[in-house]
Amino acid sequence: EELMLDTTIGVQPPLEFIPPAYDPRVRQVVDWALPLVMRSRTTIRDVEATNVETLVNLYQQFQQGKVRLLLAFRHPSSKDPFCLGHLIWRLLPQTAQSMGVPLQRPIHAYFLYDRGIPLWLGNWAAWLFPRLGGTPIHRGKLDLIGLRSARDLFANGQFPLAAAPEGATNGHNEIVSPLEPGISQLGFWCVEDILRAGRSEQVLIVPIGLKYHYITPPWENLARILTGLEADTGLEPVANSGDPLQHGHLYKRLYRLGEYLLSLMENYYTRFFHVTLPNPPLSSTEVSTSVLSSEAFTARLNALLDAALTVAEEFFNLQAKGSVIDRCRRLEQAAWDCIYRDDLDLGAISLVERGLADRIAEEADLRVWHMRLVETFVAVTGQYVREKPSVERFADTTLLAWDMVCRIKGGNPFRRPKLGPQKALITIGELISVSDRWEAYQGGRRNARQAVADLTQDLQTALEKMI
Numbered sequence: 001e002e003l004m005l006d007t008t009i010g011v012q013p014p015l016e017f018i019p020p021a022y023d024p025r026v027r028q029v030v031d032w033a034l035p036l037v038m039r040s041r042t043t044i045r046d047v048e049a050t051n052v053e054t055l056v057n058l059y060q061q062f063q064q065g066k067v068r069l070l071l072a073f074r075h076p077s078s079k080d081p082f083c084l085g086h087l088i089w090r091l092l093p094q095t096a097q098s099m100g101v102p103l104q105r106p107i108h109a110y111f112l113y114d115r116g117i118p119l120w121l122g123n124w125a126a127w128l129f130p131r132l133g134g135t136p137i138h139r140g141k142l143d144l145i146g147l148r149s150a151r152d153l154f155a156n157g158q159f160p161l162a163a164a165p166e167g168a169t170n171g172h173n174e175i176v177s178p179l180e181p182g183i184s185q186l187g188f189w190c191v192e193d194i195l196r197a198g199r200s201e202q203v204l205i206v207p208i209g210l211k212y213h214y215i216t217p218p219w220e221n222l223a224r225i226l227t228g229l230e231a232d233t234g235l236e237p238v239a240n241s242g243d244p245l246q247h248g249h250l251y252k253r254l255y256r257l258g259e260y261l262l263s264l265m266e267n268y269y270t271r272f273f274h275v276t277l278p279n280p281p282l283s284s285t286e287v288s289t290s291v292l293s294s295e296a297f298t299a300r301l302n303a304l305l306d307a308a309l310t311v312a313e314e315f316f317n318l319q320a321k322g323s324v325i326d327r328c329r330r331l332e333q334a335a336w337d338c339i340y341r342d343d344l345d346l347g348a349i350s351l352v353e354r355g356l357a358d359r360i361a362e363e364a365d366l367r368v369w370h371m372r373l374v375e376t377f378v379a380v381t382g383q384y385v386r387e388k389p390s391v392e393r394f395a396d397t398t399l400l401a402w403d404m405v406c407r408i409k410g411g412n413p414f415r416r417p418k419l420g421p422q423k424a425l426i427t428i429g430e431l432i433s434v435s436d437r438w439e440a441y442q443g444g445r446r447n448a449r450q451a452v453a454d455l456t457q458d459l460q461t462a463l464e465k466m467i
Helices: 002-006 024-041 052-063 080-099 119-121 123-133 145-155 181-196 219-233 247-272 283-290 294-316 324-339 350-376 391-409 435-441 445-465
Strands: 044-050 065-073 110-114 134-137 162-164 202-214 420-427
Touching: 002 420, 024 044, 024 123, 044 080, 052 065, 052 080, 052 202, 052 391, 052 420, 052 445, 065 080, 065 145, 065 181, 080 202, 080 420, 119 123, 123 134, 134 145, 134 445, 145 162, 145 181, 162 181, 181 202, 181 435, 181 445, 202 435, 219 247, 219 391, 247 294, 247 391, 294 350, 324 350, 350 391, 435 445
Parallel strands: 044 420, 065 162, 065 202, 110 134, 110 162
Antiparallel strands: 202 420
């Protein structure tokens, strides 16, 4: 019983804002350690970047006080910060030197991060991120303090600001999630702040594409992970007369696993949470014969994700408004409001009040599990691998299935299996001028909303083009 209590979450003090506190010595140490950490903690063995010359010229203009820059990067993986560090601390100065462009040292970028990340990574992240110039944001609410800090860094900071407009990783090398409008809004606020200060810098957003390529296709490791997932789910291995690593055979196994998990979760939510789904759950015969089209699979998956979110929303008494990502963000914030309590003085409340607060925190943590499951599958479709059966797309989907099974088993999804060495490919995209759109932003709330939506869509298109 004591062990069980130790593993459950209890009520916590409120989540305080962690102000950025950039320390050049910390940046220097992390810069020095980056290659060692990258080799030991990730599968990245090489980072290649195109159009770095564009970034060199922009950094020079930034240092001359001509432009303000926001580096808007794709966020497919938790490995992305390592690659961006390599780009800014290594490739950028090297390219500047080869071009004969003198840049002032240190070459760096502030960055925006989700306030929840230090909760998962631990206290070391809460110490390190601010000293590298990171500023946190609560994604699920209007975080005025966080927005004010990001706005100030963008308009007045010593370095450009980096941020992921997708808001979170989506686990897909070749799909960009729908962008959140916050980055575009920050851009217009920056123009406003500069004009108000009587300054003349141009405000620019630099789209940065990021994708990964396996140096040697890890088909054997993928087959091994599939075998483990089949064992975890009780599926019989698929008989194969030819090469067990044949892509068609592996695809059949992956698709069957996906259908089985879909069926299992449909049954779980209809039986225990009494939700109604538009189609009855799959039978074992349907799963074993793979009769679902990719369109039907996508439709059923979307209905299931909606049902899982509804289960959590009913507990927190939330309306199902906006996109799946909007709903996930609101649920996360609702759970945090039950766990990190700013309405209680934890040092002064009675033991009984503390016990009740612990129960609410525990319930909230259990209910937000449904949202975490949905978050894992937010970009999944039935067509991704079928459209282009590359090892990268196959790996993306297999690892997402692994994440789901790991969450269901109560494991740690951040300890993903490593499939094999990868090369990161970074592309500096075509600039988007926010200053040129200032006029469209003027003239009332409706114009401002439309200008933000148009800029967000153009940034989405720019990131997708680099895939």
